[in-house]
Amino acid sequence: MSLVRTALRLSAIAALKGANPIAGPTIAANRVYDSRISDFSPETFPDDAKPTIIVLTDEDEGDALSRQNGGPPFKRLIDLVFEFAMVQGFDVDLEDGGTAFVPGYPATDAEHEASLDLLEFQIIRRMAYDLDPLCALFRSFTRVWKHDCHRQTLDETEVTDDQVAVTRLPDQTTPSGLDRLPQPLRRVAEALPAGSSALAICNSLADALAPLTAGPLEGFDMTVDAADGEDLSDMFDVNVEIRSALEVPQIIGNGAVEIDYAKGTFQNLILTGNITSMSIINWPAMGKTGRLILQTTNTGAFVIGAWPPGTEWSQGAVGSVTSGSGKKDLFVLTTASAGAEIFGNTVGQDYQ
Numbered sequence: 001m002s003l004v005r006t007a008l009r010l011s012a013i014a015a016l017k018g019a020n021p022i023a024g025p026t027i028a029a030n031r032v033y034d035s036r037i038s039d040f041s042p043e044t045f046p047d048d049a050k051p052t053i054i055v056l057t058d059e060d061e062g063d064a065l066s067r068q069n070g071g072p073p074f075k076r077l078i079d080l081v082f083e084f085a086m087v088q089g090f091d092v093d094l095e096d097g098g099t100a101f102v103p104g105y106p107a108t109d110a111e112h113e114a115s116l117d118l119l120e121f122q123i124i125r126r127m128a129y130d131l132d133p134l135c136a137l138f139r140s141f142t143r144v145w146k147h148d149c150h151r152q153t154l155d156e157t158e159v160t161d162d163q164v165a166v167t168r169l170p171d172q173t174t175p176s177g178l179d180r181l182p183q184p185l186r187r188v189a190e191a192l193p194a195g196s197s198a199l200a201i202c203n204s205l206a207d208a209l210a211p212l213t214a215g216p217l218e219g220f221d222m223t224v225d226a227a228d229g230e231d232l233s234d235m236f237d238v239n240v241e242i243r244s245a246l247e248v249p250q251i252i253g254n255g256a257v258e259i260d261y262a263k264g265t266f267q268n269l270i271l272t273g274n275i276t277s278m279s280i281i282n283w284p285a286m287g288k289t290g291r292l293i294l295q296t297t298n299t300g301a302f303v304i305g306a307w308p309p310g311t312e313w314s315q316g317a318v319g320s321v322t323s324g325s326g327k328k329d330l331f332v333l334t335t336a337s338a339g340a341e342i343f344g345n346t347v348g349q350d351y352q
Contacts, residue, residue, distance in 0.1 A: 005057040007185035015134040026122040027104035056081040141184040177265040266293040271302040283339040298327040311342040
């Protein structure tokens, strides 16, 4: 399974769901699923009766871009499949009597076909023409060269191969967090909404990928440090730490607070008193993007009196936490200058 296909699928799903977690840009609303194996089954899954989209990546082939060594990289041809359906139901009753046809709730064969055609049109318009940033992101690393419809929409899409970056140590800082992901998946992950299931998938994939490093071109030197009394011919000892994908670093905040970016791109700051100063250490190196999603949980009427030095806020509206025990807010801090300049955004407040 290639992560190019993951990037292709996640970006398409994010574009079809849109920013609104309920409405969505199509008549399928937020009923957009990632590679569901089971068939449409309204008897088992009630939501299948409504307009629903399943996004899959199918056939995948590629021609080597380098004739000298046969690749990689490869020019990838991937079938991107949008499977969509809805059941035939009944017309919607009007307040003054009679019924009306509402797209997505068909009562006749003609209305059913029209609703399916509309949903197909909405999918194509969203992926090929919409100026929404998520749609533009999808088009930035793909080129649709063929479209077939068999009561499904089949997009055979050409994308570039995984763009794996090799970090030469100690000349560069070891990548961490989402920076471990290859392109274009990293760009997709950085554009996904905070707290979404797709972003959680990307964070888990990043945790599973060790940074790829390279030593001098002439070779490499491996030094083994053995403790007293140990024989180097023995099997190496391995210490395995298993961490849950849902584990979030907790920071108890009171007075001066220091946040370690290396511990994760999603962290929970628990206010047990007023924050008088805040600093973030271990940002990615200059020129690399660092993005920290910071949840704040208030335990009283406490405030954040100071954000990290160099933080700038949209239209100068400095982020503030909701007062009250148990109140939760979400902020995103982004930098490409190792923390010299930080862009702050308030994502949402008073989550309940």
